[in-house]
Amino acid sequence: MPIAHVMASGMGGIRTAGDLVARMQMHRKMKLPAAKKYVAERLKISVTDLSDEQVMREIREDLDIGIITSVPGSAKGMEAKARIAALLDLEISTVKRFRSKTFF
Amino acid sequence: MANILTRMGDGERVQMSVSEVRDALLAGTHDAAQKGKIPELGSDELEQLLEIFLDKNRIVGVAPGEEVVLTHDIGTLRLMGDQANSGVGIPLSRLQGILVHERAFAADTMELGHIDYSFKPVKPIISMEMQEYETAAMMTIVPLFYGAMPNLGTYYRPDGPFGNPSDLLPQGKVREAREAQLEAAGHATRDMVYVSSKLHEVACEGINFDTTAAAGDADFYATLNAVAEIKKTMPEMAIEVGMAGEFILGMHGELFFNGQRLAGMYPHQQVKVVEEAGADIFGPVINTNTSRSMPWNVARAVTFVKHTVAVSSIPIHVNVGMGVGGVPVFETPPIDSTTRASKALVQIAKVDGL
Numbered sequence: 001m002p003i004a005h006v007m008a009s010g011m012g013g014i015r016t017a018g019d020l021v022a023r024m025q026m027h028r029k030m031k032l033p034a035a036k037k038y039v040a041e042r043l044k045i046s047v048t049d050l051s052d053e054q055v056m057r058e059i060r061e062d063l064d065i066g067i068i069t070s071v072p073g074s075a076k077g078m079e080a081k082a083r084i085a086a087l088l089d090l091e092i093s094t095v096k097r098f099r100s101k102t103f104f
Numbered sequence: 105m106a107n108i109l110t111r112m113g114d115g116e117r118v119q120m121s122v123s124e125v126r127d128a129l130l131a132g133t134h135d136a137a138q139k140g141k142i143p144e145l146g147s148d149e150l151e152q153l154l155e156i157f158l159d160k161n162r163i164v165g166v167a168p169g170e171e172v173v174l175t176h177d178i179g180t181l182r183l184m185g186d187q188a189n190s191g192v193g194i195p196l197s198r199l200q201g202i203l204v205h206e207r208a209f210a211a212d213t214m215e216l217g218h219i220d221y222s223f224k225p226v227k228p229i230i231s232m233e234m235q236e237y238e239t240a241a242m243m244t245i246v247p248l249f250y251g252a253m254p255n256l257g258t259y260y261r262p263d264g265p266f267g268n269p270s271d272l273l274p275q276g277k278v279r280e281a282r283e284a285q286l287e288a289a290g291h292a293t294r295d296m297v298y299v300s301s302k303l304h305e306v307a308c309e310g311i312n313f314d315t316t317a318a319a320g321d322a323d324f325y326a327t328l329n330a331v332a333e334i335k336k337t338m339p340e341m342a343i344e345v346g347m348a349g350e351f352i353l354g355m356h357g358e359l360f361f362n363g364q365r366l367a368g369m370y371p372h373q374q375v376k377v378v379e380e381a382g383a384d385i386f387g388p389v390i391n392t393n394t395s396r397s398m399p400w401n402v403a404r405a406v407t408f409v410k411h412t413v414a415v416s417s418i419p420i421h422v423n424v425g426m427g428v429g430g431v432p433v434f435e436t437p438p439i440d441s442t443t444r445a446s447k448a449l450v451q452i453a454k455v456d457g458l
Contacts, residue, residue: 001437003209005442008163009165009171009447011171011173013209018210018211019212026247070207077242
């Protein structure tokens with residue numbers, strides 16, 4: 001049933017920029033328009049492009065912040081999150097912990 | 105004009121004339137306005153809702169650029185759980201379930217939750233949850249919450265140590281029922297803070313308090329106090345508070361948070377105390393009435409949620425699972441109804457997420 005909502009009105013997660021916008025809501029209490037505007041500015045694209053699979057696939061590949069299909073060598077999991085934290089100028093707790101455990 | 109194919113609140117398909125749908129929309133918004141003492145939807149908004157129901161397509165959706173974020177509750181139980189957990193019984197691990205949501209279900213965020221999805225049963229096995237979260241966090245890209253229900257009912261006899269208000273109140277033992285609820289709430293707050301603090305040790309990105317206030321105002325009180333404590337000591341951990349129902353049941357009746365009585369609150373009032381407690385996202389619930397049509401239910405839900413969004417300073421992720429948010433009360437909610445509720449809440453209520 002969540003899939004019906006995803007199809008009707010969901011941003012699409014890492015297919016697009018859904019995870020990035022979600023982080024701005026979670027960590028900075030941003031309402032949707034502000035969260036989208038912030039992410040769009042960081043990515044240097046329009047707000048409409050945030051949910052465009054074609055635009056976001058290229059951007060996510062170029063920035064290496066995680067893509068849907070499993071391409072060998074592309075950033076996954078913590079690698080992608082670390083890059084997202086830097087991109088959004090956000091402290092992500094799991095990334096901070098990883099750094100503290102690995103001396104980076 | 106030909107009749108419109110729509111549904112009742114229990115999912116049964118019905119045909120309604122355009123004027124019947126229009127009347128239902130008006131009645132739904134009026135009911136919400138009257139109960140919540142909030143504004144009704146305007147004529148433009150009602151026309152917009154009518155257009156959604158006039159659409160002959162099975163699936164409707166928002167326009168490009170209008171999409172919202174989806175947060176998920178119930179962890180991965182919808183995959184490996186049984187019917188009681190709305191699950192489909194696929195034997196997956198929780199890590200596999202999380203990755204399926206991230207990679208195949210287009211989830212914007214995801215959640216780890218225990219099979220016994222309440223804070224009290226999680227407390228004794230918290231180390232297991234911590235290590236599961238550590239592993240999942242290494243492999244996920246989307247934000248990862250840990251979710252559980254405050255579920256104050258687990259603290260009452262026979263499941264817990266405290267007197268059960270459902271037994272005490274019919275006996276006229278109001279004082280004893282109130283004392284039991286307050287004691288139970290104190291323990292529940294302590295447990296929720298404890299579980300959250302252990303997850304904080306493994307850098308948990310966020311906690312989702314699911315079905316808050318299921319056991320009434322004492323349940324809400326316990327959760328608000330837990331959220332306030334967590335935000336004081338672990339401010340970087342995101343908190344989402346999702347409700348159980350649209351109305352706070354006054355099982356105690358005299359519980360307050362920051363001077364506001366919790367019993368009787370509707371979503372636009374609930375969000376203010378949730379904000380004051382420090383939560384980052386609020387998930388209101390509007391209950392579906394199975395005896396009414398979906399146009400009535402959706403208009404009602406949109407009215408409540410629109411006002412909640414207007415008065416809120418934090419993101420609103422309205423609950424749109426089975427039986428809430430204008431979705432029918434049916435185990436497999438019909439896609440035609442689900443997408444109409446989705447579209448209405450995004451376009452008219454202007455929610456920040458679902």
